[in-house]
Amino acid sequence: MRYTFSFCVLATFILLSCNRVYNVSIVNPFQDDRVDFAIEQINASLEKRNGKPDHPNAPSKIKLKLDTSASHLNAEGYDIKIINQEVILTAKDEAGLMYGGLELAEQIKLYGISDIREASSNPYMEMRGPKFNIPLDVRTPSYSDASDAAQSNMPHMWDIEFWKEYLDQLAIYRYNYVTLWSLHPFPTLVKVPGYDNVALDQVLRSTGQWKEMYDLNGPGLDGPEILGDTEILYDLKMEDKIKFWREVMAYGRKRNIDFHFITWNIFDYGTEQKYGITEEIDNDITKDYFRKSVKQMFVTYPDLAGIGLTTGENMKGASPEQKEDWAFDTYAQGVLDAARDMPDRKFTFIHRQHQTGAREIAEKFREVIDQQNIEFLYCFKYAKAHVYSATSQPYHEQANFVEDIQGMKTIWGLRNDDTYYFRWGAPDFVREFIKNIPHEVAKGIYFGSDQWVWGRDFLTKNPTEENQLEIKKHWYQWLMWGRLSYDPEISNERLKDLMSDKFPTIDKDVLFTAWQSASMIYPVTTGFHWGRLDFQWYIEGSKSHPTPAETESGFHDVNRFITLSTHPESGNLSIPEYVTLLKSNSETTLTTPLQVSQKLHLLSKDALNLLAGIEIANDQELEHTINDIRAVAHLGKYYAHKIAGATFLALYREEVGPEYQTKAIEELSKALNQWKTYTELALKYYKNPLWTNRVGFVDWNEITNYVAQDIEIAKQAIARQASSN
Secondary structure (H helix, E strand, C coil), X not given: CCCCCEEEEEEEEEEXXXXXXXXXXXXXXXXXXXXXXXXXXXXXXXXXXXXCCCCCCCCCEEEEEECCCCXXXXXXXXXXXXXXXXXXXXECCHHHHHHHHHHHXXXXXXXXXXXXXXXXXXXXXXXXEEEEECCCECCECCCCXXXXXXXXXXXXXXXXXXXXXXXXXXXXXXXXXXXXXXXXXXXXXXXXXXXXXXXXXXXXXXXXXXXCCCCCCCCCCCCHHHHCCEEEEECCCHHHHHHHHHHHHHHHHHCCCEEEEEECCCCCCCCCCHHHCCCCCXXXXXXXXXXXXXXXXXXXXXXXXXEEECCCCCCCCCCHHHHHHHHHHHHHHHHHXXXXXXXXXXXXXXXXXXXXXXXXXXXXXXXXXXXXXXXXXXEEECCCCECCCCCXXXXXXXXXXXXXXXXXXXXXXXXXXXXXXXXXXXXXXXXHHHXXXXXXXXXXXXXXXXXXXXXXXXXXXXXXXXXXXXXXHCHHHHHHHHHHHHCCCCXXXXXXXXXXXXXXXXXXXXXXXXXXXXXXXXXXXXXXXXXXXXXXXXXXXXXXXXXXXXXXXXXXXXXXXXXXXXXXXXXXXXXXXXXXXXXCXXXXXXXXXXXXXXXXXXXXXXXXXXXXXXXXXXXXXXXXHHHHHHHHHHHHHHXXXXXXXXXXXXXXXXXXXXXXXXXXXXXXXXXXXXXHHHHHHHHHHECCCEEECCCEEECHHHHHHHHHHHHHHHHCCCCCCCCCC
């Protein structure tokens, strides 16, 4: 039986317009942490409005109620009505009350209690979460561990205050689950019966001299240069670690956020091959160990929502059938064991469609799919490694993925291996991108990176806040992907109002437009210069792994800008295609390289012109934000000149006209000047060089030398031979 009670002393305001005291009470008959969190946010907004005038006839009471029969509401949906000076917040569940309460809190903060607008909303994407490569321990690494981002953030992964702040912020952005990705997390998280000595005490970090880059498939992260020298970050017993992660997951529940661990396979990091565990696919001991580890994760962590796997990363030439046999014998059987032992508990099992086929997976995992208390979900890397490329993506169509899963549900993986340094914000792009995702089979999305750990900021010089959460520094970007996945109909006016609330001294329309224009430089550039995987292209450094760059440094020189293809849904024409078109006097409806260059110039010019009129007014975060936008605008001008220079150089080499060599040199010289301006602005606020796990060291000063070499390349009459992919 529930008992009704009310909070009636939330806030009292002096209304300057009428010089009287005005009371707002909240009636909350629900003892639920999620609802309490929303009320805390409403309270904070009311306090922020203290002393600001509201209309004397404004609502004086907010009532929360559940209505499980409301046919227009789904789980996590809400309805806000104003009836007789009362705000009525209705939902089908407590999660909906939390999200509706957060909406009320935001409206009160922005507009005051007198201007609350009625609203009704259901989540567009049911699951909305971050992809988080988690650096748990040097002995149980993620893919991201060979990087500054992981090494700087490893201590924070064992700090409960980090997780509380992080989960609070995710809830405000409307995310409702977290995926933690690791190559092999089990030795750090559980003590497995029969394999007790695998469990790792302490949290260790390497103090050794790492190599710049490691095998892209994940092996080698236990080399002597890594494990030979370590430091103890936390002297924890396994029992302490379990207690810690139970607390983290339980706190997630209080914010309507579930936890899932997802792995790549087959890795045995942390086991030291005890009990005969190896990475061999036909090792029965390994299979037994993995199966029991998966079950033990659920036994150990009552709030763990699910587990997922990837087949193919380290399975050493096995056939798709062999990979799926192994995955079923280990992960599937482990989840089935847990589900049978705990029939009243719900489990989620996520299987990435990666190097195997969706139909084959469905056939092999039929027993899991049919298990009543297990939800089986696919996972597909929707935009490869770059969401900031085009709003339409072809890869699920190329794989016949939607057809092959035959009505089953998937989580669409949205990888952002683009924006590590600079704040990004183009809501029109995000809104269109989300609406283009095949919704009929969508369970949800996750958004995140493989080259980055979205923990705490470690790059900013003289930051406004020490160890600021990355998702707070990049608040606008993370808010957009969460909020627009929940409701893609959120207007730009609301986003502008949030911007104005954060930066009250600026013209919100000016900042909104400048920010969006500069941010579009990412997809316009990457849509033209398409290195689809994380190691094939990093726009903020104009480089990649040396192999796809076809240069020893990994820098994408003018030759690579000529040869690399365009994104298949970008509507762009590649440089070789353009040269052929020009030589044959043909026409095209596609965007030519010179038109791409012009588009980048216009975006950069628009952003810079708008920024010229903004007053900083002693606001350090605004100052950093403006500098980010300005730096990206000059990066856009660099790519504009480079694409034009590459186009002219290709025309010269194909003997279209000798004057094109001069034009190429002129454009590439201008590109060098823009790169120098870009790096000057970037280095003003950011530490550099940056060590990344997929493209190695990103050193803007060193890259300047490579940018200058483009001019020398253009002076040569003969191009080196290069591939077209």
